[in-house]
Each structure stands twice: as structure tokens, then as C-alpha cells.
Amino acid sequence: MRMSAEERRESVVRAAMIEFARGGYRGTSTEAIARRVGVSQPYLFRLFPGKQAIFEAAAERCVEETWRVFDEASAGLTGEAAAEAMSEAYLGLVEDRDQLMMQMQLYVSVFAARAVGEEEIGESARRLWESLFERVRIRIGGDMKDATQFFAHGMLINTLVALGFPPDHRIWGGFDGCEPAG
Amino acid sequence: MRMSAEERRESVVRAAMIEFARGGYRGTSTEAIARRVGVSQPYLFRLFPGKQAIFEAAAERCVEETWRVFDEASAGLTGEAAAEAMSEAYLGLVEDRDQLMMQMQLYVSVFAARAVGEEEIGESARRLWESLFERVRIRIGGDMKDATQFFAHGMLINTLVALGFPPDHRIWGGFDGCEPAG
DNA sequence: ATAGATAGTGATTGGCCACTAACTTGGAAG
DNA sequence: CTTCCAAGTTAGTGGCCAATCACTATCTAT
Secondary structure, three states: OOOOHHHHHHHHHHHHHHHHHHHOOOOOOHHHHHHHHOOOHHHHHHHOOOHHHHHHHHHHHHHHHHHHHHHHHOOOOOHHHHHHHHHHHHHHHHHOHHHHHHHHHHHHHHHHHHHOOOHHHHHHHHHHHHHHHHHHHHHOOOOHHHHHHHHHHHHHHHHHHHHOOOOOOHHHHHHOOOOOOO | OOOOHHHHHHHHHHHHHHHHHHHOOOOOOHHHHHHHHOOOHHHHHHHOOOHHHHHHHHHHHHHHHHHHHHHHHOOOOOHHHHHHHHHHHHHHHOOOHHHHHHHHHHHHHHHHHHHOOOHHHHHHHHHHHHHHHHHHHHHOOOOHHHHHHHHHHHHHHHHHHHHOOOOOOHHHHHHOOOOOOO
8 A cells, every 4th residue: 555655656647647538637636536546635735746747747648658659569660661550559549548538638738728828838748749749750751741641640539539439430431541641 | 788698699609619618618617708708607597508508509619610611611612622622721720729629628528528427428529520520521522531631630730729839830841732632 | 658578687605626734654774 | 662754644724616596677569
């Protein structure tokens, strides 16, 4: 039960990814996160300065995790082969819906923050996202349009998952062979 | 100042689109919507049964509006010409960020609702979205992959807008000539 | 004019939630 | 075994917010 602060922070981040993915920033209570971790709600505030810090940690982790998936799937590959491997890996993430939804929650939360003048959050999120974009772009051969297509399909997948289209629905039919067209 | 209930409902829907787009469902208070409309907060509950009904009206309007933009832009066109016209029109919507963000808010809110077991919301949202998808697909010639590509690019645009990448940022470079490849 | 309907407001409330403060428990080193 | 620090808890607070209720103002038709 008892663990080091560092280990606890780790569990909090994992729990927060799930809860924030489902409820969004405002729709998730620190109580819910704490319950999932298995600690009391006030203790979260010993581990993190506030709710927003927890969200930021979860968001950053989410992007890192996404790259890890891409990196492993495309290890040793380049160009179109890498793109195909990564596309397939991303489609595999559809099972882990929370991971994909945490991404979208990051996007809308950044917009909300920017709407009330907190532009620094936007800047750091853009850096994070662009860095992922660049790593993917390099991996698939460096072409800008290929990378754009790759991410475009990813974002559509996120949307279909959010809306809950089942994997056998005809709407998914447009994806077979939709790897970046090279 | 004084207007019919129907007219008021209309202004509420328009105001709600803006507020929900920026704050999300949980992050938007009925007070904020009422302030934007210029009426008292309790009056909203005479015009709509509850906050959720306002959100649903705004979401539905948002999808209708999107089709209207596509329809006007591609009037009299078909196939690739229609696709190009509609792509351009959608890029024009980047200026009206609230419209695009309301879409994303719909997606994440649907997921949140589904996560707590309210699947009917998901069903109606899917019907709405699929109907838009189908109308676009027909308009651009009926090919499933073309339609998928079209929407994929749209979803990526939403993301870039949410994160606040300025229009002259290099990340937008992959879009020129990225119309569905026919 | 005035009665009835429709548009609209002010005051309030009960519940939730981020965050704080003060206290308790457990374990490892001397 | 005790001392000390880090891990963790219980109780509480102030603010926000959806929704309700009782009320007022304005239009329209006779």
C-alpha cells in the first residue's frame, strides 16, 4: 500500500489519464482521480501543486506514450514501411480509447485556456505536439504532406472513437489502404 | 429588447455555440450564456428544459451549419471540383474558430456521456455525423476513401486550430494541394 | 380600459469541488 | 526502543453553479 512519493505520482498520472480522458478537465474531480489511485483526495495536493499540474502531467505523458507506440512499431523501418507500421499501431490504440481521448481533451483544454488568455499553455502544447509531428515526419521519410496525411487520419480515428462508431461500422471502411500515399 | 420565445431560443443557441466552444460543457456556466444573450440566467430554463438541452441544440446547429457551408461552396459542382471547393470553404472556417471548436466539444462530450452510460446521446450524435459524412461523400462523387480523406483533413484542421498554430506556421504547409487525391 | 397571456427578473438553495490545516501512522537508522 | 521524517488521513471552508420559485412588466384582443 505505502509507496514513495515518486511512485505515487506515477500512479496519479496514470489514473488521471483515464479520468481526464473520460470527463475532460472540468468534468473530472480530483476526488475521482484519488479514488482510482486509492488515496485520499487531499493527498493529491501534496504530490502536485494543483489540479492543473496533474492534468499537464497526464497530457505530457499521453504524448510521450503515443510516440513510444509509434517508435516501437516502426523500429528499424523508414519511409512508407514505417508509415504503415505506425498506422497499424495507431489503429491498435483504438482498443485503448482513453489514450486517444486524452489527446482530444488536451486539444480542447488548450483552446479553453487560450480563450481566457493563458497563452503559455498553448505554447507548451504546441511544442509538445510539433515535436511528435516532427519525429513522425522524419521516421516516415521527411515529406510534409505524408506527415500531414498521417496525422489527419489519426485525428479522424480519434473522432470516430469519441463518437463510438463500432469497429465494424461502414464508416471505418475508408481506412483500409489509406496509408500515406507516398 | 423584448422578443418572442422562438427568437430568444435562436439567440440562446448562437450564444451557446460560442460559449460551449470555448469552455466545453462542464466549463461553461449557464450564467455565461445568459450574459452573452442579454437575459437573466433563470430565463434560460423557461426556454430550454435544462443545460444539456441547450448544448444539444447548439451541437445540432453546429453540424447543420457546417453542411450549409459545404453545400453553398460546392453548389452545382461534383466530384473533385466539389471536394476542392469544400476544402477551401472549410479552411475559411478557420477564421470562425468557435464553429470548429464546437465540433470538438461535441465529440468529447459524447464520449463523456457514453463513459457514464448515456448511450442514446452517442447514437443521436453518430446519426448526425454520419448524415453529414454521407452528404459530403455523395457530393464529392461517392467514393468512401475520398470522403474519409476529406474528413480526416478536416479533423486535423480542427486540432491545429485548437492548439493555436498560426496560419503561417510551417505545420500548415502539408495542406496545399492535399485535396482528396481522386 | 382591462383581462389574460407571454416575456422576463431577483432572490435563493442545495450540492459539488478545489484546496487548506491539523493530525496520525509507519518504517528505518542509530 | 525511540526518534524522526516521509506517507497518508480526517475534517473543514469558501466559492461556484444548475435549477426553482415567486414575482413583475409588456403586449394583444375584446
